[in-house]
Amino acid sequence: MHNKSVAELSRELESGKISSVELTQQFLDRLKQEDGKYNSFITISDEQALAEAKSADEMRSAGKATVWTGVPFAHKDIFCTNGVRTSCGSKMLENFVPPYDATVTEKFKAAGAVCLGKTNMDEFAMGSSNESSFFGAVTNPWGLSNGEKRVPGGSSGGSAAAVAARLVPAATGTDTGGSIRQPAALCSITGLKPTYGRVSRYGMIAFASSLDQGGPMARSAEDAALMMNVMAGFDPKDSTCIDRDVPDYTATLNEPLKGLRIGLPKEYFSDQLSPTMEAQVRNAVREYEKLGATVKDVSLPNANLAIAAYYVIAPAEASANLSRFDGVRYGYRCADPKDLMDMYTRTRAEGFGSEVKRRILVGSYALSAGYFDAYYLKAQKVRRLIQQDFINAFKEVDVLMSPVTPSPAFIQGEKTTDPVSMYLEDVFTIAINLAGIPAMSVPAGFVDGLPVGLQIIGDYFSEARLLNAAHQFQQVTDWHQREPQ
Amino acid sequence: MQWDIVIGLEIHVQLATKTKIFSGSSTAFGAEPNTQANAVDLAMPGTLPVPNEQAFRYAVMFGLATNAEIGRRSMFERKNYFYPDLPKGYQTTQLAQPIVGPGHVDIDLADGSSKRVRIHHAHLEEDAGKSLHEDYHGMSGIDLNRAGTPLIEVVTEPDMNTAEEAVAFAKKLHSLVTSLGICDGDMSQGSMRFDVNISLKPKGSETLGTRTETKNLNSFRFMEQAIAHEVERQMDILEDGGTITQETRLYNGDRDESRSMRSKEEANDYRYFPCPDLLPVEIDDAFIEDARARLPELPDARKARFKEQYGLNDYDAGVLSGDARLATFFEETMAHGKDAKLAANWIQGEFSARLNAEEKSVAESPISGAQLGALVTRIADNTVSSAGAKKVFEALWSGENDNVDAIIEAQGLKQVSDTGALESMVDEVLAGMPDQVAQYQGEEDPKKRKKMLGGFMGPLMKASKGQGNPKLFNEILVRKLGG
Numbered sequence: 001m002h003n004k005s006v007a008e009l010s011r012e013l014e015s016g017k018i019s020s021v022e023l024t025q026q027f028l029d030r031l032k033q034e035d036g037k038y039n040s041f042i043t044i045s046d047e048q049a050l051a052e053a054k055s056a057d058e059m060r061s062a063g064k065a066t067v068w069t070g071v072p073f074a075h076k077d078i079f080c081t082n083g084v085r086t087s088c089g090s091k092m093l094e095n096f097v098p099p100y101d102a103t104v105t106e107k108f109k110a111a112g113a114v115c116l117g118k119t120n121m122d123e124f125a126m127g128s129s130n131e132s133s134f135f136g137a138v139t140n141p142w143g144l145s146n147g148e149k150r151v152p153g154g155s156s157g158g159s160a161a162a163v164a165a166r167l168v169p170a171a172t173g174t175d176t177g178g179s180i181r182q183p184a185a186l187c188s189i190t191g192l193k194p195t196y197g198r199v200s201r202y203g204m205i206a207f208a209s210s211l212d213q214g215g216p217m218a219r220s221a222e223d224a225a226l227m228m229n230v231m232a233g234f235d236p237k238d239s240t241c242i243d244r245d246v247p248d249y250t251a252t253l254n255e256p257l258k259g260l261r262i263g264l265p266k267e268y269f270s271d272q273l274s275p276t277m278e279a280q281v282r283n284a285v286r287e288y289e290k291l292g293a294t295v296k297d298v299s300l301p302n303a304n305l306a307i308a309a310y311y312v313i314a315p316a317e318a319s320a321n322l323s324r325f326d327g328v329r330y331g332y333r334c335a336d337p338k339d340l341m342d343m344y345t346r347t348r349a350e351g352f353g354s355e356v357k358r359r360i361l362v363g364s365y366a367l368s369a370g371y372f373d374a375y376y377l378k379a380q381k382v383r384r385l386i387q388q389d390f391i392n393a394f395k396e397v398d399v400l401m402s403p404v405t406p407s408p409a410f411i412q413g414e415k416t417t418d419p420v421s422m423y424l425e426d427v428f429t430i431a432i433n434l435a436g437i438p439a440m441s442v443p444a445g446f447v448d449g450l451p452v453g454l455q456i457i458g459d460y461f462s463e464a465r466l467l468n469a470a471h472q473f474q475q476v477t478d479w480h481q482r483e484p485q
Numbered sequence: 486m487q488w489d490i491v492i493g494l495e496i497h498v499q500l501a502t503k504t505k506i507f508s509g510s511s512t513a514f515g516a517e518p519n520t521q522a523n524a525v526d527l528a529m530p531g532t533l534p535v536p537n538e539q540a541f542r543y544a545v546m547f548g549l550a551t552n553a554e555i556g557r558r559s560m561f562e563r564k565n566y567f568y569p570d571l572p573k574g575y576q577t578t579q580l581a582q583p584i585v586g587p588g589h590v591d592i593d594l595a596d597g598s599s600k601r602v603r604i605h606h607a608h609l610e611e612d613a614g615k616s617l618h619e620d621y622h623g624m625s626g627i628d629l630n631r632a633g634t635p636l637i638e639v640v641t642e643p644d645m646n647t648a649e650e651a652v653a654f655a656k657k658l659h660s661l662v663t664s665l666g667i668c669d670g671d672m673s674q675g676s677m678r679f680d681v682n683i684s685l686k687p688k689g690s691e692t693l694g695t696r697t698e699t700k701n702l703n704s705f706r707f708m709e710q711a712i713a714h715e716v717e718r719q720m721d722i723l724e725d726g727g728t729i730t731q732e733t734r735l736y737n738g739d740r741d742e743s744r745s746m747r748s749k750e751e752a753n754d755y756r757y758f759p760c761p762d763l764l765p766v767e768i769d770d771a772f773i774e775d776a777r778a779r780l781p782e783l784p785d786a787r788k789a790r791f792k793e794q795y796g797l798n799d800y801d802a803g804v805l806s807g808d809a810r811l812a813t814f815f816e817e818t819m820a821h822g823k824d825a826k827l828a829a830n831w832i833q834g835e836f837s838a839r840l841n842a843e844e845k846s847v848a849e850s851p852i853s854g855a856q857l858g859a860l861v862t863r864i865a866d867n868t869v870s871s872a873g874a875k876k877v878f879e880a881l882w883s884g885e886n887d888n889v890d891a892i893i894e895a896q897g898l899k900q901v902s903d904t905g906a907l908e909s910m911v912d913e914v915l916a917g918m919p920d921q922v923a924q925y926q927g928e929e930d931p932k933k934r935k936k937m938l939g940g941f942m943g944p945l946m947k948a949s950k951g952q953g954n955p956k957l958f959n960e961i962l963v964r965k966l967g968g
Binding site: 078079080086088093096098099100102201202203204205206208209210236237238239240316317319320322323324326328329330340344364367368369372376 | 524527528529530531532533534535536563565567569572573574575627754756757758761762763764
């Protein structure tokens, strides 16, 4: 069962060959047995999962089943889950059990899906390797057979590793600068960062509010489309969520790609990209040509400014978003505070890890009197230029294709002492968040046994087209079906 | 040396919306601590703000009532600082693009002149919670019921030059927001709080002096005292050759003392930036016109109408139109009582004195306007004397009886106005006081005569068992004693 897709599991349940309780138990058993190798889960919520499975079986017998009813999956530990610990990968929330659900959580519950637990992540989603988690690093299932412990990418590294290792068929992720796409690429799974405002952020613990977006991580475009059917949609609890009709993302998966205009941004095929990676990406693009697409080079002239702008805007927003973790109302509080200032400083010094502290400091600096114009305002101007680059590109082409990462999964510990080289992991993904457009990562081959991702970038609200393009590619390739040994 | 005083005000006005500015929690005052704070108010992880449309409507109404430009595109920003009663670690407020732009308010001064005070802007923001410093086992308590209550902060230009002007402005603003119905005006509950910026400069000088800010004054009286206190403090320093430190001060009204809270150097760098959880709000013509259509009669128009419709003098019209609830009470009184001057005197006299003595608001008055109107009618038609009316008022206030005529009847307060009966009483009394009559008639000075007339009233009232109409007694006396 563990190798089946969401669509297949749904059909198994529908046929009555297996109940959700049985299926859930099988997945839980395997998860507990296997996850020692990956550390992809922070919390396994057996009790709640089995209870949800029981309700799912009842829902099905009552004739109220959806595609998701009874299907196991997992949430990134950034989505609040009523009654189940939500840590965001931090000591600060090590024992935090929210009394409410995120909107995304609610939607999966309403569909009858069964959440097995909460996946590991970089602390407060800050990182590209899943090494900043308070609950320990996650190991990529790829490379393990050579005895190498490689990073799964981050920040949604737990979700990516768990899906790649077949511990769950699908998991939610969030993407602020590449946190769905980069781990999806490094673990050879399919991930989608939707248009900003397509998926509600309510109950999704904020890193950088103007960039954060939840999205699906699964093994195929079809399963990602099934997730999007649950996740997408307007939420009155999120003022930045956009009130716009949600299509059935599975309905257009089989549209032919003939005439699809693909643009290759020349700035994304630069020296930063290793030649072997580039070869894999170009091979993938050739598959699209075989499917009837046309390809041309395009330019995103301000692409080189994206990392600099991002590392002002994201930390600035984070510095304020993380102020609420002050030890007053919930979460970690230092022992025996002498006075208020002592409580604040020690709570935050002890409760946050070093990457989080680095970003709070950078963000506070960028917003400080005397620096605000030079950093924050300048970065916002750059952001508009980057956005305009994409708008211009989409006048000429339907989608853009590029690599997701400059190189494959690296060995754990390799970049932990060099934050800038870590930040460069997101060089091809970050601009998409600044522009607010959707993009996918699709398995597109291997280099030295390590996965390579193809990034497909689309115009605002073009998720259905991206999923269609990914699905058609997956009909003629089997990269997404390869299993780590 | 002679000094010019320069005063500017910042006023926090709590908006009377049912729910908070960014969450659905109730804003009602006085609930058990933390029972009106939901996940959003507590800044639980992942929660997000959703703006309250009514708060925008109220702010726009305020802007229209103060002749202000309405900010067509307003934006919320985060003001970052740590305090236990500030759950998010930042206050969501407006800075660069406030909802209400420059406007003005005209105030009336005691000498009959009026003055224009310019408003720099007014912005929407959320209130913080409260820190309770009573002892909770050695710790402070935090009550977040107030956190997220919508406020408009009104910032004036430094256009006031005396405490009297500042208080007149504050009262005018109170009158405006209560008339608009956008604030309940209960200052004791913190519904309006004043920060006063004060500086001194040598008389006639163009250059402003260094200012101090005295924060969180919640009564007109404290405000007046705090200004007097701060002006004196600054004057003493300057006249001793010292300099004023730019600082925030706290005034203790009970002790008439102030102390420094923080100096400019200690001031926070609030690191304002646009709140990414809230999109800029566009206000269109339709929204403004809708708000305009909701504007009730404003204090200035009401004052003019009171003078015109009821023939009140400027002072009475000003007092009775100034407070929206007092104005409503007056009009209720007038609906049941004919004599406006009498009604005005009773409301400003007996009625207001009792409210003040019992620290009650007009809304809490045990007497209705209709009851007072009925009483005024009985005074005007001579049914009761003013002494009798006070007894009726007392009975109404205590709730002993709610009907004016019934009280007059039960307490035997009805005046005898039958001239025949009164005349015979006068004849009888005068017959019994021949010396006094002779004395009176021998007196040339009209003032003294008038005073001597009073000497007959006592016995007359006694003879009539207190029910004789004093006015009629007087007329008869004067006639009988020969002018």
